[in-house]
Amino acid sequence: MASATAPTSLSLLKITVSSSSASRSRAAVLPFSYSGLRSSSSSGLRSLAFSTADSLTIRSLSSSSSSRAKSHRGLVVSAVKKSVGDLSAADLKGKKVFVRADLNVPLDDNQNITDDTRIRAAIPTIKHLMQNGAKVILSSHLGRPKGVTLKFSLAPLVPRLSELLGIEVVKAEDCIGPEVEKAVAALPEGGVLLLENVRFYKEEEKNEPEFAKKLASIADLFVNDAFGTAHRAHASTEGVTKFLKPSVAGFLLQKELDYLVGAISSPKRPFAAIVGGSKVSSKIGVIESLLEKCDILLLGGGMIFTFYKAQGLSVGSSLVEEDKLDLATSLMAKAKEKGVSLLLPTDVVIADKFAPDANSQIVPASAIPDGWMGLDIGPDSIKTSTKPWRLPKL
Ligand SMILES: Nc1ncnc2c1ncn2[C@@H]1O[C@H](COP(=O)(O)OP(=O)(O)OP(=O)(O)O)[C@@H](O)[C@H]1O
């Protein structure tokens, strides 16, 4: 059986804590999966492929047999958001509906859509509105343009949208202004007008009220179906809700909310979550919230290098949020305090530059050479995180 002194990659983590009953009882719910540890190999963490930020948790795992502590994370979240399905023809006929979707699809160099999943996902809401006589004003961002940029135009999406909806979707050249107003006025019941990329205006991401007001001024009510963008308070997602009533969720957003609420309010234990992305700073809220609910939190993506550095590891030229090192440390401490196993990958992909033609290799997280940058989790860690017999059922 592994002990806290096993030379796992935990030994790299310079965190010393004293035992707490909270972490012991919490850790007891994690029977899994720590098969790698239990195999008692001297490279326990390597076989686990994720390292916990808290070596104490591992000791607790292997020593405690008490049943799971009564959850202090039993926060029940209930989804009582109004959805577009609650709106009938009586509410919609002849109404101008501003629909924010996430049509941020990948395009190749010739502006061909290489994956239309997001367009297809937006269709049920749009069809519901069309079938109930609404005039649909469809808005989205595409990419992260700095000002008006042709390659980020939504124009290439029109043929596919039209095909999927069975009507000719009209495209506006802008998302606000007199031309848009004219196009809206000409829109028949059941018609769809696609506005130009809302991020062509910097006011969108700044959530400027004046801009939100202009967007809202062309519509009677708002449907947010942009699940992939729902974590951002932008003018077209959050700002317009100040001016349009009702503001309701689209079918896609509702489905995802139902799913998440179900998973989070009464999860099967042990409950694990995986969080990735490049920046810790934009994930603080979600990580803190998950620490209240999860038993295991696996981190991936670019943000892990901030955590490694916070632990004193050498991370070469990896992306690091220097001003968030303390935050990373405090999140790890918080996980410890809550008895949550915060796991970091033990192997990583590194490259000599951030470019498609870079040289790359796989190394242990503790062995990133100077001049190399870590990009993401390595194959061992991927294997671990995707093998159901290693991880608890999600
Ligand atoms: N490991 C990395 N090293 C350097 N740059 C990275 C790394 N990972 C991602 N990036 C850069 O950050 C951008 C955003 O990455 P990603 O979408 O994974 O992160 P995110 O946290 O979801 O993004 P954001 O919070 O900025 O929306 C990428 O397009 C890329 O340019």
Ligand SMILES: O=C(O)[C@H](O)COP(=O)(O)O
């Ligand atoms: O692709 C995405 O993640 C969403 O469309 C959000 O895009 P953003 O990260 O540029 O806001």
